[in-house]
Amino acid sequence: MKFSDIPGHDTAKSRLRAMADSGHLPHALLISSPEGAGEMMLARAFVQYLHCTDRTPDGDSCGRCPSCIQHHSFNHVDTHFVFPVLKKKSGGPTLSDDYMPEWRRMLTENQWMDSRAWPEMLGKPDGQPRIYVDDADELRRKLSFTARVSQHKVALIWLPEKLMEAAANKLLKLLEEPAEDVVFVLVSNNPGRILPTIYSRTQRLELRRLSDAAVASVLMDLYDVGQADAMAVAHNAEGNVSIAATAMRSAETNGRFLELFISLMRLAYGRKVAELKTWSEKVAELGRDSESRFLCYCERMVRENFILNLRQPGLNYLDSAEQAFSARFCPFINAKNVEKMIAELERARIDIEGNGNAKIVLFDMAIQIIMLLRL
Numbered sequence: 001m002k003f004s005d006i007p008g009h010d011t012a013k014s015r016l017r018a019m020a021d022s023g024h025l026p027h028a029l030l031i032s033s034p035e036g037a038g039e040m041m042l043a044r045a046f047v048q049y050l051h052c053t054d055r056t057p058d059g060d061s062c063g064r065c066p067s068c069i070q071h072h073s074f075n076h077v078d079t080h081f082v083f084p085v086l087k088k089k090s091g092g093p094t095l096s097d098d099y100m101p102e103w104r105r106m107l108t109e110n111q112w113m114d115s116r117a118w119p120e121m122l123g124k125p126d127g128q129p130r131i132y133v134d135d136a137d138e139l140r141r142k143l144s145f146t147a148r149v150s151q152h153k154v155a156l157i158w159l160p161e162k163l164m165e166a167a168a169n170k171l172l173k174l175l176e177e178p179a180e181d182v183v184f185v186l187v188s189n190n191p192g193r194i195l196p197t198i199y200s201r202t203q204r205l206e207l208r209r210l211s212d213a214a215v216a217s218v219l220m221d222l223y224d225v226g227q228a229d230a231m232a233v234a235h236n237a238e239g240n241v242s243i244a245a246t247a248m249r250s251a252e253t254n255g256r257f258l259e260l261f262i263s264l265m266r267l268a269y270g271r272k273v274a275e276l277k278t279w280s281e282k283v284a285e286l287g288r289d290s291e292s293r294f295l296c297y298c299e300r301m302v303r304e305n306f307i308l309n310l311r312q313p314g315l316n317y318l319d320s321a322e323q324a325f326s327a328r329f330c331p332f333i334n335a336k337n338v339e340k341m342i343a344e345l346e347r348a349r350i351d352i353e354g355n356g357n358a359k360i361v362l363f364d365m366a367i368q369i370i371m372l373l374r375l
């Protein structure tokens with residue numbers, strides 16, 4: 001991770017650069033920030049810059065030296081990660097190190113560090129990850145060795161507000177006995193919840209949320225979206241890129257589902273049996289979960305169109321693209337076919353969830369819809 005990979009935060013970048021360049025490093029640095037502002041990326045860029053043996057003239061890490069390459073694969077020998085994890089049931093020690101595969105995946109696929117995604121990645125979406133005392137003991141052990149390839153050993157701690165009390169007390173001891181070659185970098189989304197004695201021993205760098213324009217430009221890089229739509233999504237996310245990206249993905253899925261729904265209804269209305277077969281094969285490629293969500297989506301669209309047909313726009317929840325199609329389609333969903341059509345979609349969904357052959361189930365359903373549209 002390089003500074004140039006992260007949007008915004010110019011002042012913070014300059015301060016971090018200056019710290020590393022001058023060699024006057026704080027023993028413990030606390031980067032505090034609202035969630036989804038790129039705070040962990042910034043911490044990672046700082047540590048990579050600190051360790052880089054060939055810093056660029058414009059103040060960034062080179063990305064090519066052995067140290068940068070180790071950082072790139074999260075294997076830098078003098079960088080130790082500590083992060084919240086789930087308590088082991090086996091009774092053995094609970095250590096961040098045991099969750100390294102999940103952690104690397106998080107840092108790769110979820111660079112903006114969506115705190116909602118982390119317990120899910122650990123396999124327990126409703127879990128409450130914490131930093132346990134075993135990690136503090138392990139960190140003490142690791143930091144007692146001399147640095148192997150660089151001048152500084154770094155302990156990079158994500159979410160120190162999640163330290164269990166015993167762990168926080170042991171970490172405090174480590175902070176109280178500063179070793180010259182050790183730098184602690186703490187990245188927090190809730191500094192008010194950090195043990196005050198730890199907090200007071202850190203040098204603070206406070207980040208502000210990203211501007212709507214900065215979030216929008218990240219969205220435009222990641223997704224095929226125009227500026228106006230990106231700005232609208234960014235505005236609702238209040239500077240949190242993770243939340244904006246989630247909203248973007250669900251809008252994208254809805255768009256795809258709407259297209260499939262429209263082609264199903266058009267082909268069924270035109271009695272295009274051969275094309276409906278191709279349609280079923282295409283939908284069957286989505287995978288079981290998406291097929292099931294798609295059929296729920298179809299049920300919702302049928303229900304909404306029936307309501308629209310009854311001319312009760314106040315009861316409608318359609319986005320603008322759905323609205324545009326439904327304005328002309330709704331006369332086809334009436335009191336005679338609405339329930340039968342929903343029952344048909346539901347039957348297909350249950351069959352698919354029960355491991356039925358999706359191609360056959362979807363094709364059968366499509367044929368039924370041909371007839372139901374004529375009622």
Ligand SMILES: [Zn+2]
Pocket residue numbers: 051052053054055061062063064065066067068
């Ligand atoms: Zn380098």
